Amino acid sequence: MTRVGPEEFFACPSCKAVGSGHPLLSYTNFSVEVRTDGFSPQGGPGQVGLPGVTRCHGCAEVFLPARAERVSRVRGAPKLVHPGEQEFLEAIEHGLFEDRAECLVLRLSAWRLGNGAPGAERAEGPPRCPEAKQNLERLFDLLDVGDADHLILKAEVARHLGRFETCAALLDDLPRGLSEPWRSTIAELARSESRGLGTVRTDWSSDLYLACKECGARSRTRAPGRGGALRCSLWIVECRECSHVAWAVDLKVDDPSPERASWPWVLLAWLAGWVAALWLGLRGSPLKFLGLSVIPLLIANAFFRLWLRDRAWPLARLPNMEQLLDCVDREDWRGPIEERWVRTQAWRRSCEEGARDPGTWTERAQRNQDRLQPLLSDGQEGVLLSAEIARRASRFDEAIELLAEHPHAEWDPRVKRARNLAREGDALSAPV
Ligand SMILES: [Zn+2]
Ligand SMILES: [Zn+2]
Numbered sequence: 001m002t003r004v005g006p007e008e009f010f011a012c013p014s015c016k017a018v019g020s021g022h023p024l025l026s027y028t029n030f031s032v033e034v035r036t037d038g039f040s041p042q043g044g045p046g047q048v049g050l051p052g053v054t055r056c057h058g059c060a061e062v063f064l065p066a067r068a069e070r071v072s073r074v075r076g077a078p079k080l081v082h083p084g085e086q087e088f089l090e091a092i093e094h095g096l097f098e099d100r101a102e103c104l105v106l107r108l109s110a111w112r113l114g115n116g117a118p119g120a121e122r123a124e125g126p127p128r129c130p131e132a133k134q135n136l137e138r139l140f141d142l143l144d145v146g147d148a149d150h151l152i153l154k155a156e157v158a159r160h161l162g163r164f165e166t167c168a169a170l171l172d173d174l175p176r177g178l179s180e181p182w183r184s185t186i187a188e189l190a191r192s193e194s195r196g197l198g199t200v201r202t203d204w205s206s207d208l209y210l211a212c213k214e215c216g217a218r219s220r221t222r223a224p225g226r227g228g229a230l231r232c233s234l235w236i237v238e239c240r241e242c243s244h245v246a247w248a249v250d251l252k253v254d255d256p257s258p259e260r261a262s263w264p265w266v267l268l269a270w271l272a273g274w275v276a277a278l279w280l281g282l283r284g285s286p287l288k289f290l291g292l293s294v295i296p297l298l299i300a301n302a303f304f305r306l307w308l309r310d311r312a313w314p315l316a317r318l319p320n321m322e323q324l325l326d327c328v329d330r331e332d333w334r335g336p337i338e339e340r341w342v343r344t345q346a347w348r349r350s351c352e353e354g355a356r357d358p359g360t361w362t363e364r365a366q367r368n369q370d371r372l373q374p375l376l377s378d379g380q381e382g383v384l385l386s387a388e389i390a391r392r393a394s395r396f397d398e399a400i401e402l403l404a405e406h407p408h409a410e411w412d413p414r415v416k417r418a419r420n421l422a423r424e425g426d427a428l429s430a431p432v
Contacts, residue, residue: 002026004049009077010068017058018071019080024049036156036186036198039112052109053091054080062090067098085114089131100142101407107139111157115197136161146377148175148337156186164190173335176249208248209256209313210237217241219316220309221248236345237316238323245323247332248316256313270301321349321365328368336375343372344385351392351431369393380407387418388431396422 004022011018034040050065057078065080088110097103114132136157143154155170167190174183185198210219221237235248276297319327324346333339350365361369373389376382387402399422406415414432421429 002048007073008050009071009074010065010080011071012056012058012061013063013068014061015056015059017056018074018077019054019057019065020074020077021050021054021065021080033199033201034182035112035115036182036189036200037112037115037160038153038156039115051080051082052105053083053087053096055083055087057081062087062094062096064091064096067096083113085110085132088113089135092135093131099407104139104142107135107142108153110135111139111160133161144377144379145170145173146337146340146382147379151337152182152186155190159186159190160195162195164193173337175335175338175341176247180249208235209253210248210251210316211253212239212242212244213246213251214244215239215242218253218313220313221316236319236324236327236342238319240314240317243323245319245327319349321346321352324349325362325364325368329364340372340375343368343375347372347389348431378405380412383407384412384414384418384432387422391418391422392427392431394425394427396425396427 003025005025007020007022009018009020052064052066053062054065055062062083088106091097092103092106092110097106110132114128114135140154140157140161143150143157145151145154151170151174155167155174158164158167158170168187171183171187171190182200185200189196189198208221210221211217212219217239219237219240221235236245237248237251238245274297324342327333327342328346331339333342346365346368350361350368369389369392373386376386383402383406387399387406390396390399390402400419403409403415403419403422406412409415418432421432
């Protein structure tokens with residue numbers, strides 16, 4: 001559900017003219033189609049809520065409402081307008097961003113708006129003005145190859161710039177996961193040397209249906225978080241029957257048909273339900289018949305189907321520390337992002353399972369920890385994890401130093417907790 005907060009008032013930094021807007025509180029995307037540049041045409045951040053950049057109705061300068069001075073209510077203040085590509089390019093040119101992350105958001109918004117405003121005709125082909133082309137080149141440099149969500153956008157930017165080989169090479173480094181329809185759509189466009197936009201249909205189900213490669217046992221896994229096809233999600237699972245460990249996406253069954261597989265049961269439930277409904281319906285008015293029989297029947301049937309699905313496709317198990325360390329030993333990954341993910345999972349498990357004291361760790365768990373730290377990025381998650389590794393290894397000064405570099409060092413509760421543990425010289429508590 002999309003919810004906006006109460007109206008707030010912002011003064012233009014140049015001429016103090018006041019405009020109003022409603023901040024975005026929460027946002028859910030029900031769109032099934034998403035453009036290959038990651039933009040969803042059905043309204044969302046950037047189209048509702050406070051505009052990232054706006055043009056002042058008084059002096060026509062651009063400014064960032066989030067940075068502008070908040071003032072008390074002004075009667076009849078006009079709404080802050082949601083701008084186009086031009087306003088974002090101007091904000092970038094005037095250096096209105098404070099750091100790299102904010103600069104990235106502005107450049108990304110400018111690019112997406114240049115590709116066609118919501119509801120407008122879709123733009124095709126390369127950027128149309130020199131500023132837009134320069135923006136695209138800078139955006140390419142800003143996107144981080146160590147981050148899966150950035151990597152796919154970087155590949156798409158390369159394609160828009162006409163660097164089709166770079167695009168294909170970047171896509172090859174993308175981790176296996178639910179981003180597959182997105183990846184293959186871009187790959188296909190790059191192969192045909194097209195610079196136009198494509199659309200990707202998202203898959204709303206967050207379940208992956210799996211069949212074990214060793215014994216054929218069926219299972220199901222839930223991708224972390226909803227969000228359908230566009231999420232770059234990674235998952236390793238363990239077979240319930242034979243304990244075979246594999247990447248969930250490699251075991252994926254395309255057409256699970258969990259309902260069809262158990263149709264005699266569903267049919268039986270329906271028949272039994274109808275008999276009950278008729279029996280109840282014969283003793284009352286038609287309305288009572290509806291209320292008493294049909295609705296509960298539908299609800300019962302829905303639960304019955306879920307129960308059948310869970311019987312046919314039970315949840316897959318997650319691997320334990322030893323199994324994850326086996327994955328590390330046989331280097332069961334494709335590209336650096338997957339390697340970092342497997343090593344991180346193995347490290348987290350090593351900290352949880354019976355081996356909480358790093359002094360008692362096996363040699364390979366120790367080796368995994370030593371190899372993991374240099375792989376971490378300087379983004380917020382990477383810094384936090386790196387500091388936690390230092391703390392677990394009793395290098396407390398290093399941990400505190402690393403946490404000071406965290407972009408949200410002042411308010412992120414996880415950073416505060418990690419810092420407190422490091423200051424207390426606690427190496428044994430589980431990682432934050
Ligand atoms: Zn102004
Ligand atoms: Zn199996």
